[in-house]
Amino acid sequence: MHSRAASWDQWKRETLTFDRVPNKDDFVTLNVAEEWYQVGIVLHTPLDPEVDAEIYIQKVDRSAVYANIFKF
Numbered sequence: 092m093h094s095r096a097a098s099w100d101q102w103k104r105e106t107l108t109f110d111r112v113p114n115k116d117d118f119v120t121l122n123v124a125e126e127w128y129q130v131g132i133v134l135h136t137p138l139d140p141e142v143d144a145e146i147y148i149q150k151v152d153r154s155a156v157y158a159n160i161f162k163f
Contacts, residue, residue, distance in 0.1 A: 094121065094128055096150040112144045118156065119148060127153045 093102040105121075113119055117130045128148035135144045 092121075093145065093147045094149070096126075098149070102147070106142075113146060118151070127151050127156065129156075 092107045093104050095102050107121070112133060112135070113130045115130050115133055118127050119130065120127060127150070129151045130146060130148050132147040133144050134146075136142050
C-alpha cells in the first residue's frame with residue numbers, strides 16, 4: 092500500500108493484508124477511526140507470490156465524500 096496525504100507529498104509504503112484487493116475509487120482506512128483514503132491505482136502483481144497488488148491511495152476529506160454522495 093502506497094499512501095500520501097496530498098498530491099505534493101512523498102509516497103509512504105507499508106504492507107497490509109485485506110480480505111480482498113480494493114478496487115479503484117474504493118475508500119479505505121489504515122486504522123480504525125482514522126482518516127479516509129481513496130484508491131487511485133491498483134497494480135496487480137501475479138508474478139510475486141507474496142504480494143497480490145500494489146495499491147496507491149490518497150487522503151480524502153470524509154465530509155466532502157459524504158456531501159458528494161448524499162448531496163447534503
